[in-house]
Amino acid sequence: xxxxxxxxxxxxxxxxxxxxxxxxxxxxxxxxxxxxxxxxxxxxxxxxxxxxxxxxxxxxxxxxxxxxxxxxxxxxxxxxxxxxxxxxxxxxxxxxxxxxxxxxxxxxxxxxxxxxxxxxxxxxxxxxxxxxxxxxxxxxxxxxxxx
Numbered sequence: 268x269x270x271x272x273x274x275x276x277x278x279x280x281x282x283x284x285x286x287x288x289x290x291x292x293x294x295x296x297x298x299x300x301x302x303x304x305x306x307x308x309x310x311x312x313x314x315x316x317x318x319x320x321x322x323x324x325x326x327x328x329x330x331x332x333x334x335x336x337x338x339x340x341x342x343x344x345x346x347x348x349x350x351x352x353x354x355x356x357x358x359x360x361x362x363x364x365x366x367x368x369x370x371x372x373x374x375x376x377x378x379x380x381x382x383x384x385x386x387x388x389x390x391x392x393x394x395x396x397x398x399x400x401x402x403x404x405x406x407x408x409x410x411x412x413x414x
Contacts, residue, residue: 272303295326337383344380356395
């Protein structure tokens with residue numbers, strides 16, 4: 268079950284670190300919890316207005332807005348621009364070449380208003396560019412978890 272906004276607001280800074288959530292992200296989450304009723308109201312406005320309202324919060328950008336809109340609002344057109352892998356994987360699946368966010372926007376334009384659905388279908392089908400090289404190293408600036 269999701270914690271209430273009040274519970275999120277009361278989490279102390281050291282607990283965020285123990286959960287491996289850095290200060291910038293925890294500030295964004297706490298700020299969102301402070302204005303939870305306003306965020307909930309974004310579900311009843313058009314997608315472009317919901318995006319504008321969500322992105323007006325510090326720490327909420329294009330990617331986070333899209334993630335909220337397709338998960339919580341069911342926005343079938345909310346593409347996760349700014350994601351580390353999505354543009355490259357969707358580009359590879361559709362053209363055989365990696366693309367950046369601008370290229371992804373161009374590729375997905377014909378699918379509007381279902382661009383997120385294309386992104387998700389590519390993900391669910393397991394399509395994407397070949398993976399080579401080492402995985403990203405784990406962050407070391409956060410405290411170790413205790414079993």
